[in-house]
Amino acid sequence: MTLWMTILIASAVVLGTKLLGYLVPASVAAHPRIQRISDVLTVALLASLVVTQTVATGSVIVVDARVAALVFGAALLRIRAPFIVVVLAAAAVAAALRAMGWAA
């Protein structure tokens, strides 16, 4: 599958899900079990994506500047720093560690 096809199909699926929500009877989708599964699904996916972005390089686990950057980002989130600050600070930490040759 080409990258373009992947992007178009994935976009159609995500957009379609939103539109579907306006068609489904509220009694079905508002069921507590559906809500809980959706919450848990989102948390599990995001946690998994944090890990792959932080320590995976292809299919190898690599500990490098990204880990330090993520720890710094977590500390900023703890003190309620805004989203954009956290993202930029993490980039700055990784870039600085690499520029000084302290981490790969």
Place this chain on the structure above:
Amino acid sequence: MTSSAVRASVSMSLGVAAAVSLYGISFGALAVASGLDFWQTQVLSLFMFSGGSQFAVIGLAATGAPGLSIITAAGLLGVRNGLYAVRMSSVVGPGLWKRLIAGHWTIDESTSVAIAQTEPRAQRIGFWLTGAAIFVGWNAMTAAGAILGNALGDPRTWGLDAAAAAAFLGLLWPRIQSRQPAAVAAVAAVITVLTVPTAPAGLPVLIAAASGIIMALLAERRHP
């Protein structure tokens, strides 16, 4: 119905939209760093228009995951939007075109701002203003980020790979403030570390998602 409730809704909408739009710059820059071209990046912001799913696409594309895994992960992350839509259905009201556009703009932020308002008119304003302002801002900043990203060269030099990790953590953070979701996140993280070296690219994220559903069902059996 007071004008102060409306003013509060407008100010919350614009504040949220400004913050989220800025963050669109990092999406644009990271997308081109992941190997997407300018238009592929822009199409995601225009049509998919859901931050978590968009970051999943570029994050998994960068690891060489197959298309089907990318589509599945993005689709699963988008499930919550469908539930927001059910919630927003009465706020939006009838009318085909209105509901189509509302559907497109049903995201974490527009729903949260609407729910935070107590009066129906303030809810409507919160939903539409947040959705519209983020749609415009997010797309403009995505384009700016994609152009900037192309000019930057090797993304690692600028720590853009770490920025992507922090972006996911930022999306996750508000959702793990109580014990049960935090435990789900921890288990999903461990499963991912264990499966990355053994499972094909793209699969670890889906295995983690499946484990999350199993945990939810088990927890439900214990506390019905």
